[in-house]
Amino acid sequence: MVKILGWSNTVLVAIMTLMYPLKKYSLASSGEKKRGKNGKVLEMYKKLRKAHxxxxxxxxxxxxxHGYLAVGFLKWHSGVLVLNTIIMMALSVILGQRIKRMKSNWCVVHKLLSIALILFIINHIFR
Structure with a gap:
């Protein structure tokens, strides 16, 4: 059960990480929506953005x-870095939309934390 939960989360994080490339691929450099194949990608992006x-x-x-079943409660391991990074990502959005000074920067913080998250997940899986 622990492995199923861990890999399920890894797949969900991978799907969430696809948002940025989907957005970039589906929009033209001028900011206008592309037609045809990219229109379908734009639809996928919009659905994923809503579910994000x-x-x-x-x-x-x-x-x-997953962490509780794997090692119990309050034990330090590499998964704690992963979980804390995910929580910080959520807080960056929640606080970023409410705190005036963060309104323009929360998206950058969220993206930087996503890079850290990927690195921590790789470390967690192979450690």
Missing amino acids: PDIGYVIITIGLI
Whole structure:
């Protein structure tokens, strides 16, 4: 069960990470929507964008259950870095939309944390 939860979360994080490339691929450099094949990609992006917050909460919940089943509660291991990074990503969005000074920077923080998250996941899987 622990491995199923861990790999499920890894797949969900991979799907969430696809948002940025999907957005870039589906929009023209001028900012206009491309037609044809890219229009379908844009539809996928819009659906994923709508589900993004809910999937994030699912990832946090599965991460907590996975960690508890794997090592118990309050034990330091590489998964704690992964889970803390995901929580910081959620907080960057929540606080970024409410705190005036963060309104223009929360997206950059969220993207930088996603890079750290990928590195921590790789470390967690192969450690």
